[in-house]
Amino acid sequence: MKKRFLKKPGAGIAAVPLWMFTLVFVAGPMVYMLILSFLTRDPSWGVVNEFTLDNYAKILNPVYAGTYLSSLKLALSTTAITLVIGYPFGYFMARLSEKWKKRLMMLVVVPFWTNALVRMYGWIIIFRSNGLLDKLLMGLGVTDAPLRLLYTYPAVLVGMVYALLPFMILSVYSSVEKMDWSLVEAARDLGASKARAFWTVTAKLTLPGVLSGVILTFIPSMGLFFIADVLGGGKFMLVGNLIRDQLFSARDWPFAAALAVILTLLTTLFLWLYRKITHVRDLEGIL
Amino acid sequence: MDNRSSILQVQNIVKRFGDVTVLDHLNLSVDRGEFVTLLGASGCGKTTLLRIIAGLETPDEGTVLLSGQDVTDWAPNKRNVNTVFQNYALFPHMNVEANVGYGLRLKKMARPQIQKTVSEALALVQLPGYEKRHPQELSGGQRQRVAIARAIVNSPDVLLLDEPLGALDLQLRRQMQIELKRLQKQLGITFIYITHDQEEAINMSDRIAVMYGGTFAQTGTPAQIYDEPINDYVATFVGNSNIIRGVAEAADGSYIKASLPGGTLLARKGAVQAAAGADVLIAVRSENIDLLPPEEAGLPAEVREVAFGGGMQRITLLLQDNSEIVASRHGIDSGLQAGDRVSVYWDKDKAIAVQKA
Structure with a gap:
């Protein structure tokens, strides 16, 4: 990828604005955050330029370390559920006729037109006691008392999956769309059952889509905090919530910065491990 | 089988x-x-x-x-x-x-x-x-x-x-x-x-x-x-034959006598059972067409175009019914040019009657 990019004459100059943008809006803030994480908090306001490792030492406190763990657990569960639902969805969507593909694509994309926070309030209406879900289940006689789903872990999980599912669907869709189906026919012709042909050919060839879907789901789910707030009722402290609270409520900027640095490192570590196990070169565009 | x-x-x-x-x-x-x-x-x-x-x-x-x-x-x-x-x-x-x-x-x-x-x-x-x-x-x-x-x-x-x-x-x-x-x-x-x-x-x-x-x-x-192509499609698709329309005059053993534009020639009967007076199609490949001086017996034709390709000279001829056929000759010079008048002839074993596909 990189090599091909550099081979084109003039590409270096053409890329200057891109490099500038990345430098100012991505690398700059990261460096600033890194520096901030080693400074000392000013008791009244802001920071004092005094080097310290206290911020990182503080993270080792089980209360904070546990927050990372529960964030990771939620992110992994979210990603797994999203994959299980999103793969078949994207797969069958790609196999529909052109007309139905477009219609379904609309349904997948339409939610993006509404603010994600607003959509989460929609889930409150569904989940709250005697809300839509309870009314439906009790009306059908499935349950006889409100489920009290709102502000529970499952509610947060549903909200996360709901918010991130389109990314998985679209990633899988685009790789299934590119499939050469004569390869599946060849596998069948050579003696593979439908299931065997799927696992040995289709699954392998659509893996890049799965991998990019996993990354597009996993990274945001490590940081999303408003879903845990809205659907978890503040009972679930995730890294995202912690950073926000340290930044805006406790006004401990250096500690917030240290938490963010560790979050970034943790996410990177996971992606690196992931890339290690999957051996897929196609990820170069994404990672 | x-x-x-x-x-x-x-x-x-x-x-x-x-x-x-x-x-x-x-x-x-x-x-x-x-x-x-x-x-x-x-x-x-x-x-x-x-x-x-x-x-x-x-x-x-x-x-x-x-x-x-x-x-x-x-x-x-x-x-x-x-x-x-x-x-x-x-x-x-x-x-x-x-x-x-x-x-x-x-x-x-x-x-x-x-x-x-x-x-x-x-x-x-x-x-x-x-x-x-x-x-x-x-x-x-x-x-x-x-x-x-x-x-x-x-x-x-x-x-x-x-x-x-x-x-x-x-x-x-x-x-x-x-x-x-x-x-x-x-x-x-x-x-x-x-x-x-x-x-x-x-x-x-x-x-x-x-x-x-x-x-x-x-x-x-x-x-x-x-x-032995059975019909005009096989004759043209497989053998690149010319198809000439005519009317059967008489069947003579394994040959058919066909009245064609400007003359009468014999061809193998093939799978065709054409009674006298019935329409027939005669298939003949370009390399099997003889071009004789105009005074000789055959179908009178005018040379339309002479083109060289693939080691062959392709001579496009116009028959009396305004249909075109192609004859081919090895070598670069057949001694013919556009406008020449010739007589189209073939050995009776080199042409065959075919059905309409």
């Missing part, structure tokens, strides 16, 4: 796509070890028939018998038939060894045995030592060979080949034709081969089935198809 020796039988196959009937009551019986070619222009339904035999498509009517067993509703993986696909369909995520060994792995063959069988198959298609290469690193001809190896390694009862040489250049095509034929003889596998190239069909086949509009226009040995 004898059922015991026939490995594949296609009976009354009908296939429709929407309102279009792609295959219209096809019947074909193929003997064990035979090389049968389905020859036809694109869109004649030959690939559809192949896919029905492979099980990748279900016929609307009719049955497919393999070794006497009705396999019409069998899934492709249950049939001992393998296909060499037009685009090769090699698995891009597997190396050559894994590609060729794919079918063997499904049969749960032991790993060392697979390795041995695969390398034998690769030697057979002249690609020894290519096991670890990936399809992307191979040339078109090499991919072709891998695709063939991947199919024959399963020792199928019938090998289906869908225009396997279509993407190769002329020289490689010729070479592969010879190799494929050798391979087929050596392995004794029944080949059903699709092509739109009449020369390829004639060179390789034991039997040719010429397809036209979802039916078999004619089935026979290459010699039969070439020398």
Whole structure:
């Protein structure tokens, strides 16, 4: 990828604005955050330029370390559920006729037109006691008392999956769309059952889509905090919530910065491990 | 045909796509070890028939018998038939060894045995030592060979080949034709081969089935198809014949006397039973047309155009009924030029009466 990019004459100059943008809006803030994480908090306001490792030492406190763990657990569960639902969805969507593909694509994309926070309030209406879900289940006689789903872990999980599912669907869709189906026919012709042909050919060839879907789901789910707030009722402290609270409520900027640095490192570590196990070169565009 | 020796039988196959009937009551019986070619222009339904035999498509009517067993509703993986696909369909995520060994792995063959069988198959298609290469690193001809190896390694009862040489250049095509034929003889596998190239069909086949509009226009040995075309479609598609319209005057043994534009000439009767006064079509190939001085007996014609190509001079002639025919001469100078008047003549054994397709 990189090599091909550099081979084109003039590409270096053409890329200057891109490099500038990345430098100012991505690398700059990261460096600033890194520096901030080693400074000392000013008791009244802001920071004092005094080097310290206290911020990182503080993270080792089980209360904070546990927050990372529960964030990771939620992110992994979210990603797994999203994959299980999103793969078949994207797969069958790609196999529909052109007309139905477009219609379904609309349904997948339409939610993006509404603010994600607003959509989460929609889930409150569904989940709250005697809300839509309870009314439906009790009306059908499935349950006889409100489920009290709102502000529970499952509610947060549903909200996360709901918010991130389109990314998985679209990633899988685009790789299934590119499939050469004569390869599946060849596998069948050579003696593979439908299931065997799927696992040995289709699954392998659509893996890049799965991998990019996993990354597009996993990274945001490590940081999303408003879903845990809205659907978890503040009972679930995730890294995202912690950073926000340290930044805006406790006004401990250096500690917030240290938490963010560790979050970034943790996410990177996971992606690196992931890339290690999957051996897929196609990820170069994404990672 | 004898059922015991026939490995594949296609009976009354009908296939429709929407309102279009792609295959219209096809019947074909193929003997064990035979090389049968389905020859036809694109869109004649030959690939559809192949896919029905492979099980990748279900016929609307009719049955497919393999070794006497009705396999019409069998899934492709249950049939001992393998296909060499037009685009090769090699698995891009597997190396050559894994590609060729794919079918063997499904049969749960032991790993060392697979390795041995695969390398034998690769030697057979002249690609020894290519096991670890990936399809992307191979040339078109090499991919072709891998695709063939991947199919024959399963020792199928019938090998289906869908225009396997279509993407190769002329020289490689010729070479592969010879190799494929050798391979087929050596392995004794029944080949059903699709092509739109009449020369390829004639060179390789034991039997040719010429397809036209979802039916078999004619089935026979290459010699039969070439020398005794049954109708004008086969005569023009396979033999590049000229078709001249006329009226039958009289039948004389195995010849027919036809009144043609400007004269009367004899031709072989072929499969045509034309009574006196009936319309006939006479097929004659360009190299079999004699051009005589205008005063001699024959069909009077005017030279329209003289063109050189492929070591031949192609002379376009206008007959009295304003139809055009083409005569050809070896060499660069036939001594003719546009505007010359000639008399068109042929040996009575070199022309044949054909039906209207």
